[in-house]
Amino acid sequence: MATLELRNVNKSYGSGLVDTLKNIEISIDSGEFLILVGPSGCGKSTLMNCIAGLEDISGGAILVDDQDISGMSPKDRDIAMVFQS
Incomplete structure (x- = not known):
């Protein structure tokens, strides 16, 4: 198991556009579950x-x-996702 931490994560698709993600701060310890x-x-x-x-x-x-x-x-991160269908 591993810990995951997001520090002030931002995502924008171009200058002058509204940020899609703005200042995301999350800390998830090993064994914790986030929804x-x-x-x-x-x-x-x-x-x-x-x-x-x-x-x-x-x-x-x-x-x-x-x-x-x-x-x-992505291949070096050792992270996987399952998409809802």
Whole structure:
């Protein structure tokens, strides 16, 4: 198991556009469980894609066991997701 920490994570799709994710701060310890809920379009999938490395973040850091993985490719992050169908 590992810890996951998001420090001031931001995601924007271009200058002058509203930030999709703004200053996200989350800390999840080994063995903890987190559920993201919210209306369509609020950024849940964008956040998960950023954690998995499928989308780059615009600012901040994503750490696993205190190692910054923000710049790592998805295959090197050892993170998986299951999409709802």
